[in-house]
Amino acid sequence: MAQRHVRVLSKVGLHARPAALFVQTATKAPMEVTVAKPGKDPVNAKSILAVLGLDVRHGEEITITVEGEGDAERLLDELEAAVNVEAESA
Amino acid sequence: MTRVLSPVSGRVVGLAGVPDPVFAQAMVGPGTAVDPVRAPGEAIAPVNGTLVKLHPHAYVVVDERGHGVLVHLGVDTVHLKGEGFELLAAEGEEVTAGRPLVRWNPARIEAGGRSPVTAVVALDATAEALVDVRESGEVEKGAELFSWP
Incomplete structure (x- = not known):
């Protein structure tokens, strides 16, 4: 199992384009x-319904977990990039 | 069979007619879109089910078969932060298809420099899963846009 905590930097949160890319990648x-989200049950990252329902806002932290055979770190990199595809520049 | 009703009256333009590539390229999911009449109105629930998400500019209703339908009122309207939208229901409520959920004015959205084109999207569905998807023509609020077996 591989896990990563990611702060959501896109202004719209994990909605719209970031959410669609995230689910496509997963x-x-x-x-x-x-x-x-912290303190909440994990949801299926392959479901746009589940991800939109999670309602992650700008600035919130999410935990992404990958289980199974494969290059988990590379997938986590891609998922993190999708989450923050519309990140505001600091 | 989930019959998905038009949340607004207007002209059907298809997802390709949404001036936002996320919807136009069906990245969120398959479905269609309606260019609404430019008058104050109330957007309705597209299906019977649970109102799992209610934002001022968008909502999701999941029916008893687990089919989730997203209605997105206008493009980039998240940035209005609710201004110009009045919620007529509460998240988590059971709603019947046709029930008014959000009061808004497409003319006002347009006057603010944004498109009021409203996307109606089947979540976690493939394009092949939808039947009789309307892509053009005038539509009355409450008329069927597509069905989802």
């Missing part, structure tokens, strides 16, 4: 992928 991977 769906392409053979591994199981979940995403969670």
Whole structure:
């Protein structure tokens, strides 16, 4: 199992383009992928319904978990990039 | 069979007619879109089900079969932070198809420099899963836009 905490820097949070890219990226991977907000149950990262329902806002931290055979670190890199595809420059 | 109703009256333009590539390229999911009449109105629930998400500019209703339908009122309207939208229901409520959920004015959205084109998207569905998707023509609020077996 590989896990990464990611702060959501995109202004719209994990909605719209970041959410769509995130789910597309997760769906392409053979591994199981979940995403969670602190203190909440993880949801299936391959479901746009579940991810939109998670309602992650700008500045919140999420935990992405990858389980199964495959290059988990590379997938986490891609997922992190998707989350922050519209990150505001600091 | 999930029958998905038009949340607004207007002209059907298809997802390709949404001036936002996220919707136009069906990245969020398959469906269609309606260019609404430029008059104050109330956007309705597209299906019977649970109102799992209610933002001022967008909402998701999940029916008893687990089919989630996203209605997104206008493009980049998240940045309005709710201004110009009045919520007529509460998140988590059970709603019937046709129930008014958000009061808004597409003319006002347009006057603010944004498109009021409203996307209606089937979540976690493939394009092949939808049947009889309308892509053009006038539509009355509450008329069927597509069905989802």
